[in-house]
Amino acid sequence: MNLSLQDPFSVAKEFPETLTTTLDYGHSVCIQFSKQGDYLASGLSDGSLVIYDMLSHGVIAHITRDCHVRPITAITWSxxxxxxxxxxxxxxVKLWDLSRIVGNEYGSPAPVIRSIKFDGPIWSASMHPENPYLFVASLFEDSPVSVDLSDASSPRVVRLRTRPLENEDREAESGEEEEEGGGRFRASKRRKVNEKHVTLVTTFSPEGEFIFAGTSKGWLNIFRTSDLKLVYSVKLANSNIKNISIPTNGRKLALNFSDRIIRQIDLPDIVNDSNAKEWxxxxxxxxxxxxxxxxWNSISFNHNADFxxxxxxxxxxxxxxxxxxSMGSLVKILEGSNEELIDVKWNYHRCKIGSIGLDSGSIYIWSVQFPQKWSALxxxxxxxxxxxDYVEKEDEFDILDESELNKMRMEEEDVEVDVTTMELTDARGFEIVPDSFVIPIDYQKDLFD
Incomplete structure (x- = not known):
């Protein structure tokens, strides 16, 4: 009933601005909202995974079986x-099947269905939007990789190049000259420079056709997902690219650099790479x-890249x-926390913003507070x-005869009401997906035993 009393059109607020909830369960180091906004996944410093229900803000699962043994660095929902x-x-890097978390005990199926180990820590990992068994990852002091986990026994790992496309072309043109005089010294010097040039962050485009990779030299490399070929490279600064954010509509791109500047770019039409040279x-x-x-620690767009x-x-x-x-102006500074905030994510469907406190590991939730409107009923x-003082109308309590009542009923029945066709979008334009996955919960189990 309380939801019926909230009129979302009574105030023209398109972004959260009030700190409404603080979630304190373990020391969180990484968060991510589900695509439908119903759940929040929190990675803890001990490597376990916590799932929150965003309607009640309660913990519905704490996955401790087969969890990581060190802090989680990135989380992605299918x-x-x-x-x-x-x-x-x-x-x-582990892939979890949330349909297996009921009980979370060793008598039930393992929640981790795929697992792969690399030769060092992972900066970040991002799942393909359409295929949950495909992901890209940036590794510590190593080349980024694209991994296909479809075959559990033998995952397919392909290393992506870090050198920009322009550098390779210049090296190919000057290859013969280097071999004739001092080739060994120049080649070893070039390899030494390339070793310092590493990829720090990788992510997919909204539909998964391309892979965006940011390097420590300020280069943005774009790979084609189908054959993992580098199709475009551009240098945007001389510092590290720390974060990449792309909204769901794919119209803009935001890059967080270590030179204290966030750069926003209007993405060209990158549906295909036939015109990649014209990007x-x-x-x-x-x-x-x-x-x-x-x-800046972390960045995030809202669903339509307006904020x-x-x-x-x-x-x-x-x-x-x-x-x-659109204008690049600062509209609000969200306050309320008493510590430095690290990871920040935007819940599109429920219009909420979540962030993590660095010292306490608490999760802070900013929301839009709608005033209650009884007139909505x-x-x-x-x-x-x-x-x-209410003054009743002259005919307000008059007794109507049967003929007038029948006439009023007939007029009401003439209005056709469609109760079978479901709306495709809600009031804000989001697609309504009735068959979204619901995490099974064992209500008989005490989570805090």
């Missing part, structure tokens, strides 16, 4: 909401704090900065701010 991909500092990645807006010169949010780095900074992307319901 589009259907059934699978979760996690990467960790323990060198493992232009020009910086549309730059976001920075010119007064305090703050570093961009970032968490700040520093013990004295406890806020989230929110910009409007009935069109003729009138709200008054103070008691008034």
């Amino acid at each position: 589009r259907c909401g059934r699978y979760i991909l996690t990467s960790s500092q323990d060198w493992y 232009e990645f020009e910086v549309d807006h730059k976001y920075q704090d010119v007064v305090n010169r703050l570093q 961009l949010i970032a968490s700040t780095h520093g013990q004295s900074s406890h806020d989230l900065y929110l910009w409007e992307t 009935a069109p003729d319901f009138v709200e008054v701010e103070e008691n008034i």
